[in-house]
Amino acid sequence: MRTHQLVLQWIEGQLSSGQLALGGRLPAERSLAEQLQVSRTSVREAIRVLEAMGVLRAGVGSGPEAGTVVIADPTAALGSALRLHVATSHLPVKDIVETRVLLESWAASRARPESPALAEAARLLEQMDSCAETEAFLALDVRFHLALAEAAGNAVVSAMMGSLREAIQDYAGRLTGNLQNWDATAARLRAEHRGILAAISNHDGGRAAQLVADHIEGYYAEAGVRPDAKA
Amino acid sequence: MRTHQLVLQWIEGQLSSGQLALGGRLPAERSLAEQLQVSRTSVREAIRVLEAMGVLRAGVGSGPEAGTVVIADPTAALGSALRLHVATSHLPVKDIVETRVLLESWAASRARPESPALAEAARLLEQMDSCAETEAFLALDVRFHLALAEAAGNAVVSAMMGSLREAIQDYAGRLTGNLQNWDATAARLRAEHRGILAAISNHDGGRAAQLVADHIEGYYAEAGVRPDAKA
DNA sequence: CTACTTGATGTGGTTGGACCACACGCCTAG
DNA sequence: CTAGGCGTGTGGTCCAACCACATCAAGTAG
Numbered sequence: 001m002r003t004h005q006l007v008l009q010w011i012e013g014q015l016s017s018g019q020l021a022l023g024g025r026l027p028a029e030r031s032l033a034e035q036l037q038v039s040r041t042s043v044r045e046a047i048r049v050l051e052a053m054g055v056l057r058a059g060v061g062s063g064p065e066a067g068t069v070v071i072a073d074p075t076a077a078l079g080s081a082l083r084l085h086v087a088t089s090h091l092p093v094k095d096i097v098e099t100r101v102l103l104e105s106w107a108a109s110r111a112r113p114e115s116p117a118l119a120e121a122a123r124l125l126e127q128m129d130s131c132a133e134t135e136a137f138l139a140l141d142v143r144f145h146l147a148l149a150e151a152a153g154n155a156v157v158s159a160m161m162g163s164l165r166e167a168i169q170d171y172a173g174r175l176t177g178n179l180q181n182w183d184a185t186a187a188r189l190r191a192e193h194r195g196i197l198a199a200i201s202n203h204d205g206g207r208a209a210q211l212v213a214d215h216i217e218g219y220y221a222e223a224g225v226r227p228d229a230k231a
Numbered sequence: 232m233r234t235h236q237l238v239l240q241w242i243e244g245q246l247s248s249g250q251l252a253l254g255g256r257l258p259a260e261r262s263l264a265e266q267l268q269v270s271r272t273s274v275r276e277a278i279r280v281l282e283a284m285g286v287l288r289a290g291v292g293s294g295p296e297a298g299t300v301v302i303a304d305p306t307a308a309l310g311s312a313l314r315l316h317v318a319t320s321h322l323p324v325k326d327i328v329e330t331r332v333l334l335e336s337w338a339a340s341r342a343r344p345e346s347p348a349l350a351e352a353a354r355l356l357e358q359m360d361s362c363a364e365t366e367a368f369l370a371l372d373v374r375f376h377l378a379l380a381e382a383a384g385n386a387v388v389s390a391m392m393g394s395l396r397e398a399i400q401d402y403a404g405r406l407t408g409n410l411q412n413w414d415a416t417a418a419r420l421r422a423e424h425r426g427i428l429a430a431i432s433n434h435d436g437g438r439a440a441q442l443v444a445d446h447i448e449g450y451y452a453e454a455g456v457r458p459d460a461k462a
Numbered sequence: 463c464t465a466c467t468t469g470a471t472g473t474g475g476t477t478g479g480a481c482c483a484c485a486c487g488c489c490t491a492g
Numbered sequence: 493c494t495a496g497g498c499g500t501g502t503g504g505t506c507c508a509a510c511c512a513c514a515t516c517a518a519g520t521a522g
Contacts (some may be wrong), residue, residue: 004279022320022321041272044276045275045276048279049279049280049283052280053311053315054312054316055316055319072316072321074312074316077308077309078309078312078313081285081309082305084281084284085285085286087243087246088246088252088301090305091305092386095388096387098385098387098388099387099391102337154330155321155326156326156330157326159322160391
């Protein structure tokens with residue numbers, strides 16, 4: 001057992017047992033090293049791993065914003081991991097898109113019309129109407145889809161969807177350049193978004209799921225994704 | 232930008248550009264540190280992060296097994312990340328199970344009867360017939376479900392399913408103790424497995440998906456999972 | 463008395479160096 | 493020709509020191 005893994009186990013134990021909860025602060029690196037009888041280096045390596053997984057956040061200085069505190073950002077961990085494995089060509093972009101369609105369709109079919117996340121999605125839609133810049137439009141689009149996912153009330157699905165999106169973000173951004181007529185595409189996307197929200201409001205989950213699947217697949221098809229495309 | 236993140240970017244760039252591929256070896260830590268003009272500590276922190284994400288594997292000594300090489304184990308990264316976030320009670324077990332049902336049903340509906348993975352699944356099923364010990368049975372069960380997922384031909388779904396399984400492995404293990412009559416349960420599981428394989432062989436994806444969903448939900452229900460259960 | 467300056471303190475961030483355990487492969491003694 | 497030892501390079505670990513930063517408290521000028 002390598003030393004930093006011992007530290008990892010200790011921290012995970014503290015989390016599991018509830019002695020270390022969300023927002024809680026880890027002991028200072030130097031003091032934790034002494035407490036566990038390991039070097040500060042090993043403590044730091046463990047902290048780095050947990051930081052990369054979205055479990056901790058390290059802050060320098062003094063005061064409430066400083067120190068190493070427990071956070072909860074599952075999307076960060078899954079996203080960077082997926083992105084790296086896409087980089088090694090071990091995870092085809094095609095599979096990423098396919099999985100995103102699966103998760104997002106399910107989320108749409110499960111979304112509850114009364115969910116606050118759905119109201120947020122509707123608000124985002126209005127902002128997109130008065131948005132001319134492509135970049136800002138796409139940023140709102142990302143938030144719209146994430147809000148849609150959250151409306152299903154499944155944190156794992158939300159995290160996975162966000163991470164899938166992050167993993168192919170650069171790739172999707174480059175695709176936008178392939179579009180022939182952005183204004184026309186944006187208009188179509190707006191209309192499709194409205195259709196999705198309407199289906200959810202009408203408690204027609206099946207239709208919402210189908211619309212979402214068409215929406216995503218249609219966009220990638222228009223941007224020129226081929227089934228064997230690589231990142 | 233922190234120093235170890237610079238190293239991370241450099242390595243990710245090497246992966247993206249293809250100069251560092253699966254099975255390739257990273258320069259030695261000391262030499263990489265000199266090349267990037269950073270300390271060995273920073274290089275090591277970056278390597279630790281990538282190791283935790285299943286992208287690298289560090290080996291001591293000399294020869295072909297030594298050095299830091301590129302691997303591809305997406306399941307490891309997603310699994311440990313999910314497990315940690317379950318530990319912080321940020322990801323409810325209920326959502327994990329729900330997501331697993333979603334992914335695995337989809338995989339069953341997409342599984343190709345001629346897939347080698349499906350043949351492997353059938354082989355595992357035979358082994359489970361002549362398997363009395365609970366522990367060994369469950370180990371084969373895990374491999375059976377993973378083979379089923381691989382038969383769908385989507386690497387992302389396979390990785391996510393494996394990681395979901397890993398994240399609640401300990402939890403599921405404890406559940407087994409809740410079962411009243413293990414022999415009867417095992418017999419039922421065997422029969423259900425056969426039904427799933429039969430449906431796939433008959434090209435009845437819809438039925439296969441339904442059987443898988445019932446199979447998983449039935450097991451957790453029998454073991455006493457309540458919707459608000461925590462890890 | 464108030465308001466600003468200044469230093470002490472504690473945090474993570476980074477570095478260089480040292481030593482260890484390990485595995486391979488050469489090289490010598492038999 | 494064989495068997496053992498030893499050199500070399502790898503990651504693993506630890507230590508001591510220094511830096512940048514943020515806060516807070518004491519001290520000082522107004």
